[in-house]
Amino acid sequence: MVERARIxxxxxxxxxxxxxxxxxxxxxxxxxLVTQPDRPQGRKQEITPARIKLAAEKRGIRVFQPxxxxxxxxxxxxRSFAPDLLITAAYGQILSAEALALARLGGLNLHGSVLPAYxxxxxxxxxxxxxxTTTGVTVIQMTPRIDAGGILAIGRLxxxxxxxxxxxxxxLAVLGAPLLAEVVPSVLNGTAQFIPQESAxxxxxxxxxxxxxxIDWSRPAVAVHNLVRAMQxxxxxxxxxxxxxxxxxxxxxxxxAVTDGRGEPGxxxxxxxxxxxxxxGEGAVRLLVVQSPGGRVLTAAEFxxxxxxxxxxxxxx
Numbered sequence: 001m002v003e004r005a006r007i008x009x010x011x012x013x014x015x016x017x018x019x020x021x022x023x024x025x026x027x028x029x030x031x032x033l034v035t036q037p038d039r040p041q042g043r044k045q046e047i048t049p050a051r052i053k054l055a056a057e058k059r060g061i062r063v064f065q066p067x068x069x070x071x072x073x074x075x076x077x078x079r080s081f082a083p084d085l086l087i088t089a090a091y092g093q094i095l096s097a098e099a100l101a102l103a104r105l106g107g108l109n110l111h112g113s114v115l116p117a118y119x120x121x122x123x124x125x126x127x128x129x130x131x132x133t134t135t136g137v138t139v140i141q142m143t144p145r146i147d148a149g150g151i152l153a154i155g156r157l158x159x160x161x162x163x164x165x166x167x168x169x170x171x172l173a174v175l176g177a178p179l180l181a182e183v184v185p186s187v188l189n190g191t192a193q194f195i196p197q198e199s200a201x202x203x204x205x206x207x208x209x210x211x212x213x214x215i216d217w218s219r220p221a222v223a224v225h226n227l228v229r230a231m232q233x234x235x236x237x238x239x240x241x242x243x244x245x246x247x248x249x250x251x252x253x254x255x256x257a258v259t260d261g262r263g264e265p266g267x268x269x270x271x272x273x274x275x276x277x278x279x280x281g282e283g284a285v286r287l288l289v290v291q292s293p294g295g296r297v298l299t300a301a302e303f304x305x306x307x308x309x310x311x312x313x314x315x316x317x
Contacts, residue, residue: 004028005188008083008103010069012036013090015169017052018177019110023087024059026181031081032062034069036092070096078102085187087180088142097144105187107142110176112169113205114138114154116197119147120205124172125165127205129230131222134158135168137176139183141194150194152186155179162257164232208235214317215239217266221258221283228256239266242314251315254297255289266315274301278315 006029033056041048066074086107113123114136136156141149186192240248261284270277276287
């Protein structure tokens with residue numbers, strides 16, 4: 001019985017890190033990590049390596065960072081690693097049929113939803129944005145079609161009504177890591193049973209765009225709250241603050257809570273002590289954590305101490 005695989009892992013985001021570490025800890029031969037090139041991060045745009053790259057280097061595992069994983073030179077490098085199995089999670093590039101054929105046993109993907117729901121680049125954020133109360137992870141067979149392969153394993157959990165996409169993704173990563181590791185032996189032994197996805201149940205989770213970050217106050221309070229949660233940590237949400245005759249200023253909204261209140265959508269109903277309450281199309285939300293462009297992230301109480309917003313001000317998308 002073969003239980004140890006020679007694995008090439010393809011991953012970049014933090015969602016992939018627990019799976020990478022569990023596979024290494026369970027004694028598999030981690031031939032290499034393929035990850036995206038280091039990119040500028042944050043306001044200072046400093047070149048920052050992914051955490052999974054640092055973890056691989058700490059373990060002495062080879063790291064390969066191609067701009068295009070599917071070009072012939074990149075494929076030749078991966079072929080030289082002689083993988084039994086490719087495993088992807090939050091990698092950031094789509095593998096071609098030629099890339100998938102490099103491994104003797106093909107590939108597995110750890111995806112952040114219960115497939116076939118939320119196929120695509122942003123399953124966690126889209127689930128929150130759409131008000132889902134449960135989600136999970138799925139281990140699937142990799143195919144050239146995005147997230148369309150047969151299902152090998154599923155794990156489920158409840159979504160907290162106030163957690164952000166970043167917080168939920170971290171929990172899903174921890175859920176998925178042992179699930180993935182537990183099914184690898186069945187692939188190696190040829191006993192894995194992949195269940196086809198039901199095409200009638202497919203939904204999509206397209207990549208997040210900065211243009212989606214503006215808050216539409218005519219939406220119900222729950223929808224506004226879900227948008228703020230879904231867009232954290234990227235791209236975040238923002239609104240325009242209109243104060244009397246002063247010109248509009250941008251206000252970034254990092255955290256909210258649903259509350260009671262009625263008024264014209266976007267009207268500041270309350271701005272006192274630690275409470276900033278804004279009317280929505282239905283109900284209202286409290287702004288809990290906000291930030292002016294270039295400024296510090298502030299709690300509502302800190303923001304109000306500077307009298308930067310008062311009752312009667314207007315917020316617009």
